[in-house]
Amino acid sequence: MKVAHLNAYDGNGGAGRACLRLNDALNAAGLQSEVLVNYKFGADPSIKSLNAGLLPKGFTAFGILLERFVSSMYSKKVKIPFSVPVWGKDLSAEALLKDADLIHLHWVNHAFLRPRDLKALQKLNKPIAWTFHDSNAFTGGCHVRYTCDHFENECGNCPVLKERGPRDLSHRIWKAKRSAYQKLDFHVVAPSTWMAASVKRSKLLRTAEIEVIPNTLDTEVFKPVEKSLAKQQAGLNPDSFIMLSGFMPSKKDLHKGTPFLLEALEILAGSTDVDRSRIELIVFGNRDEKNVPDFPVKTTFLGTISDDRKLAAYYSAADAFLTPSLEDNLPNTVMESLACGTPVVAFTTGGIPDMVQHKENGYLAQYRSSQDFAAGIEWVYAHSAPMALNAEARRTVEDKFSGPIIAHRHIELYQQMLENYRSKRAR
Template sequence: MLKVVHLNTYDGNGGAGRACMRLNRALLEQQVDSKIIVHYKFGNDPSIKTFNTNIFKKYYTAFIIIFERSLAKLYLKPVRTPFSFAWFGRSVIKHPDVKNADIIHLHWVNHSFLNPKHLAQLAKLNKPIVWTFHDSNAFTGGCHVRYTCTHYQQQCGNCPLLKNEAQDDQSQKIWVQKNEAYQKLNINIVAPSSWMEESVKLSSLMGGRSIHQIPNTLETNIFKPLNKKQAKEQAGLNPDKFIFLTGFMPSRKDLHKGTQYLLDSLDLLKQRLGENAENIELVVFGNRNTEDVPDFPFKTTFLGTISDDEKLANCYAAADAFLIPSLEDNLPYTVMESLACGTPVIAFTTGGIPDMVRHNYNGYLAEYRSAQSLTAGMEWVISYPDKEKLEAQSRLTVMDRFAERIVAAKHIQLYKALTTPAKKKKGTSADV
C-alpha cells in the first residue's frame, strides 16, 4: 500500500490546513495509507499527529511561533502583507512516519516549522518530495502575497515590505538560503491553480522544477445545494430578501482582501437600485468582532466565526450570491465552497479564481480593481432570469473538477509516477 505523509504547520487552521486535511481524507477513501503530522496541533483529532510529544514541547513550539512573528515586526514596514523569516525550524527526519513514507508531501510549512536548513535535511531520506504551494512564499524571499512585485523572478532584494530595503536585504538572504536548500532536494511541485503554476514558472527559485497542476478538494457531501427558502430560515434570514454573502471582512486598511472595492461597489449598487435597495441584505461570516468593521450601505448581518462546516454550508446555500473582492488568491476555498452549495460567485479576475468561476456561467468575473465592474456583477446576478439553472451550473463545476475522487486520483497518479523506476525527469511540467 502506498504510504504518504503530509507535513503542515497547523491542523485545519487556515486554507492550507483545510486543504491538507481534505486531501488526506480523500486519499484514505481511495485506500492510500495517508497520514498528517503538524508542527502545532490545535484540534483533538487523534488521527492527526504532531511533533510535540508532550505538553512542554507544545508550549515551547507556541512560544517560538509567537516570538518569531513578534521579532519580524522589527524588520517589516507596518503593512498587512504577510512575510515569513527563516530564523527558526525543527528537524523532522527522525519521525518514524516520515522515515517510513514512500512520499513526503509538504504543504504550508512556515511559522518556525521547516526553514531552509531543515528542509535540506529531507534529502538524507532519499524520498520523492511533493510540495503543494498554497501561497507564494516557497519561491520568494519571504512574502506570501506578491501583488505586482516581480523581484522573485530575480533573486529578491530591495523588498518593498522591509524597513531597510536594499539589494542584499533580508529578502535576498532568505532567497539564498532557500536556493541552497532546494538544490539538494528532488521537489515535485503541485500548483492548485493555473495562476500559481505560471507564477512558479517565472520564479528564479523553482522555475525549472517539475510542476503539476492539481486543484484542492472539499467535502461535496457537506457543501451541497439546499432548498433556498428553508436554508434562509435556518440561518435566521428573511426568505424574501436577496442575500449577498461575503467572508471575513477586516478594516478598510487591509489591502489583500480588497475591502475598499467592495464598499465602493455596494455604495454604487445602492444608488442604482434606488427604492429596490430595501430588497438586498448583506451577510458577513468570519468577522472576529463588530468593532473594527466598515459601515455597509445595506442591512448587514454579522454571523461571526463559523467553525461547524454544516452550518457554514447552510449559509452558502442560503445566499443568492457570494462576494469575494480579494486582490490576490491562489484557489480560495470560499469560492469553491460557495459553488459546491449552488451559489454563484462575484469576484475580481485574479489569481486562481478564474479556474473556478466561469464568467456569466456560474458567476461573474469583474475587471480587476474596478468597483464599477464588481457592481455590474451584482446587477447581473440579481437580474439573472433562471436562478435554478445558475445554481445547477455552479454545483456542476465543482463535481466535474474538484470532487474528492477526482482530485485524489490525480494525486495518486503523481505519487505512483514518482515511486516507480520510470518516474518523470526533473525539470518537466505536466498537468496530472
C-alpha cells in the same frame, strides 16, 4: 502506498483545511494517508502532532510567536505577510516520515521548516511533493506578491522591509532557499494555473517540475439546499437577496479587497434597478473590531464558523458569494460556495478563474473595478434563471473538484514520482 503530509496547523487557515480535505480524499480512495502538524488545535486523534504534552506545545507556541515578532520587526506595517525563518525542526529522524513511501509538504511556515530543515528531509531518501498554497516558497519572504516582480530575480530591494537594498533580508532568505532547494529533490503541486505560471516566472524554481492539481472538498458536506428553505433555517428573510462574504478583518485590508467591496455596495445600493430594502449582507470570519467598516446595506456579522456543516448552510442560504480578494491562489471559500450551488462574484485574479466561469456560474469583474464588481452583483440579482445558475455552480465542483477526482490525480502523480525515484536509484 503510504503518504505523510506535513502542514504547520490542522485545519487552521486555508492551507490546513486543504491539506486535511486531501488527506480524507486519499484515504477514501484506498491510500494510507496521514497528516503530521507542527501545532495541533483540534482533537482529531488521526492527526499526528509533533508536540504531545503541555510543555512541548508551549515551546512550539513560543517559537511561532517569536517568528511572527521577528518578522514584524523587519517589515513595514503593511497588510502583506512576510516570514523570517528563525525557528524550525529537523524531521529527518521522524518515524512517520521514515515509514512513508512519499512525503507531501503543504504550508510549512511559522517556526516549522526553515530552508535548512527542508534540506534535511533529503536524508530520508523519499520522493517529495510540495503544494504551494501561497507564494512564499519562491520569494524572499513575502506570501503575497501583488505587482512586485523581484522574485523573478533574487529578491532584494524588498518593498515590504523597513531596510531595503540589493542584499537585504529578502535576498538573504532567497539565497538560503536556493541553497536548500539545490539539495532537495521535490515536485511542485500548484493548485491553480496562476500559481504554476508564477512559479515558472521565479528564478528560484523556474526549472522545477510542476503539476497543476486543484484542492478539493467534501461535496457531501458542501451541497445545495433549496434557497428559501435554507434561508428560513438560517433565520433569514426568504424574500431577501442575501449576499455572503468571508474574512472581513478591516476596511484597511488590501489583500482581501474590503475597500472595493464597500464601494461596490455603495454603487449597488444607489442603483435604480435594485430594491435596497431587499438586499442584505452577511459576513463570516475574523474581523478587526477597531476598524469595522460601515456598510451601506443591512449587514450581519456571524463571526468565525468552525463547523463546516453550519458554514455550508449559510452558503446554501446565500444568493451570491462576494469575494473581492486582490490576490488568491485557489480560495476554499469560492469552491465551497459553488459546491453549495451559490454563484460567485469576484475579481479576475489569481486562481479564481480556474473555478468561476464568467456569466456561467458567477461573474468575473474587471480587476480592481468597484463599478464592475457592483455590476456583477446586479447581474446575479436580476438573473432570469437563478435555479439554472445555481445548478451550474454545483456542476462545476462535481466535475472538476470533487474528492474522488482530485484524489485520483494525486495518486497518478505519486505513482509517477515513485517510478521516477526508483528509476534514478537503480542507475
